[in-house]
Amino acid sequence: MCEANAYVIKDGQEQLIMESVDIVEPESDDTWRLVGIFGDRKTIRGRIKLMNLVDHKILFEEK
Structure with a gap:
């Protein structure tokens, strides 16, 4: 399967925000x-820091 887990960097640590992500769509400036x-x-x-x-x-990196 090709899905991925999504993480955000908070306080220098990666925190899981969602498992088994299939689609990443831009909604507006810096919103996904x-x-x-x-x-x-x-x-x-x-913003996406790394895929x-x-x-x-x-x-992801929060703004």
């Missing part, structure tokens, strides 16, 4: 909609 494989959704404000698809990891 994450959609999971089961249809669950989350919105995060920040490592081999390790199934999407890393």
Whole structure:
């Protein structure tokens, strides 16, 4: 499967915000909609710092 887990950097640490992310869509400036494989959704404000698809990891930085 090609889904990835999404993390945000807070206080220098990676914190999991959503597992099994299938879709990452821009909503507006620095706002992203994450959609999971089961249809669950989350919105995060920040920028993408890293996408490592081999390790199934999407890393966001809050603004």
